Amino acid sequence: MEATLYPDDLMHAQREWHRTYEALAALPPTAGATTLRRRLLRLSSRIARHPHWSARGCPSATRAELHRAARAPEAAAS
Numbered sequence: 001m002e003a004t005l006y007p008d009d010l011m012h013a014q015r016e017w018h019r020t021y022e023a024l025a026a027l028p029p030t031a032g033a034t035t036l037r038r039r040l041l042r043l044s045s046r047i048a049r050h051p052h053w054s055a056r057g058c059p060s061a062t063r064a065e066l067h068r069a070a071r072a073p074e075a076a077a078s
Contacts, residue, residue, distance in 0.1 A: 006066055010050050014070035017043040 006014075020043060024036040053063070 006069065007050070007052055010047065010052050010066070011070055013043055013046050013050070014066055017047060018067075018071060
């Protein structure tokens, strides 16, 4: 599936989720990560509850494709 099949706000939230996850993973084990964990939870909730999923009756495979589509521009930039 192409990234254009997803609403812009959903793609933005998924890209922010990836950035937040990577920032959290890069922290040393002793660093305080509460803010990043909370942001990750808020973004996860926003993505899971997005109206796109209920309107289309999307299966979980489509959600996995969103992860891949959101990472594609980042991978191309590397």
